Amino acid sequence: MPELPEAETLARGLRTLIPGSVVRRTRVIHPDVLRVPARRFRTSLTGRTVTAVGRRAKNLVLELDGGDGALVVNLGMTGRLVPMGFPGADRGRPTHPAVRFAFGQGRSLVFDDVRRFGSLEVFDAAGWAERSRQIGPEPLSPGYRWTRLREDLQRSRTPLRNWLLDQRKIAGVGNIYANEACYRAGVRPHRPACDVEETEARALHRAIREVLEEGIEHGGTTLRDYRNVDGEPGGNQRRLRVYGREGAPCPSCATPVERTVFGNRSAFFCPRCQS
DNA sequence: AGTGTATCCTGCAGGC
DNA sequence: TGCCTGCAGGATACAC
Numbered sequence: 001m002p003e004l005p006e007a008e009t010l011a012r013g014l015r016t017l018i019p020g021s022v023v024r025r026t027r028v029i030h031p032d033v034l035r036v037p038a039r040r041f042r043t044s045l046t047g048r049t050v051t052a053v054g055r056r057a058k059n060l061v062l063e064l065d066g067g068d069g070a071l072v073v074n075l076g077m078t079g080r081l082v083p084m085g086f087p088g089a090d091r092g093r094p095t096h097p098a099v100r101f102a103f104g105q106g107r108s109l110v111f112d113d114v115r116r117f118g119s120l121e122v123f124d125a126a127g128w129a130e131r132s133r134q135i136g137p138e139p140l141s142p143g144y145r146w147t148r149l150r151e152d153l154q155r156s157r158t159p160l161r162n163w164l165l166d167q168r169k170i171a172g173v174g175n176i177y178a179n180e181a182c183y184r185a186g187v188r189p190h191r192p193a194c195d196v197e198e199t200e201a202r203a204l205h206r207a208i209r210e211v212l213e214e215g216i217e218h219g220g221t222t223l224r225d226y227r228n229v230d231g232e233p234g235g236n237q238r239r240l241r242v243y244g245r246e247g248a249p250c251p252s253c254a255t256p257v258e259r260t261v262f263g264n265r266s267a268f269f270c271p272r273c274q275s
Numbered sequence: 276a277g278t279g280t281a282t283c284c285t286g287c288a289g290g291c
Numbered sequence: 292t293g294c295c296t297g298c299a300g301g302a303t304a305c306a307c
Contacts (some may be wrong), residue, residue: 002300032283058301076301078285096285113283117301158277174300191305223300224287243300264280264296 004172005215006261011055013229017086024123030098044122053141069124070121076117078225082110088195092231136170146205153193161189162263181207189267216270242268
């Protein structure tokens with residue numbers, strides 16, 4: 001589920017609550033969201049202070065002890081982070097808690113995940129830097145230019161939509177925003193990446209940034225599970241032009257939106273507006 | 276290298 | 292009401 005805009009929305013919400021919290025106790029309810037034994041995970045966190053909340057691709061990055069490592073949370077399809085006991089609005093109860101971090105004073109943060117495709121991992125500073133290097137460029141960073149996108153696209157014959165989903169090539173794009181970006185750029189999701197023309201690459205670069213920025217602006221897209229830290233759904237789903245709209249009229253030309261499946265995922269496009 | 280497929284897991288919607 | 296199938300925002304491992 002959560003793609004860059006949803007992870008960013010969560011990071012912003014958590015940033016106002018969590019920094020300064022000290023992990024007093026970690027309860028692992030479902031160890032299958034960890035990559036190390038639960039005991040090792042717990043000891044790597046106990047006593048450490050969360051000093052900042054950031055985002056890299058679709059991951060939430062909870063920095064520990066002023067940058068001396070990080071707890072990195074990948075939300076998978078249905079993962080949520082639920083702050084509990086903090087002053088402010090009621091935030092609803094976790095329904096499928098997998099890991100709970102207790103901060104003392106009745107405050108805690110719960111990683112809640114119905115399907116448990118999410119994962120939690122603790123890195124030291126060097127380890128996280130290394131992992132982060134394996135992830136592609138952040139599309140919203142000012143230094144990410146269309147020329148870079150164009151160069152990278154030319155190295156692959158994989159369908160454009162699949163290329164956009166590959167976190168090693170570009171960070172944070174998932175199936176919703178990939179399809180929406182292809183639509184806005186007027187390029188079919190099946191087109192080989194290296195066949196994207198220069199003018200299309202320019203349009204695609206703009207489209208990727210637009211859909212992600214609008215997603216953030218509207219608090220993320222909620223199809224079913226996504227909630228922000230206040231337990232509220234996002235508002236971006238109303239703005240989707242093709243994703244999940246099979247058979248519905250294209251907002252631009254009214255031709256029915258088509259759905260095809262490749263790479264094990266649905267792709268949505270307008271057969272008239274996208275070539 | 277690239278691509279298609281299966282897998283992890285649960286819930287929900289739709290058809291009968 | 293119940294049973295069955297298909298589908299879901301992600302990531303990875305595998306065979307070809």
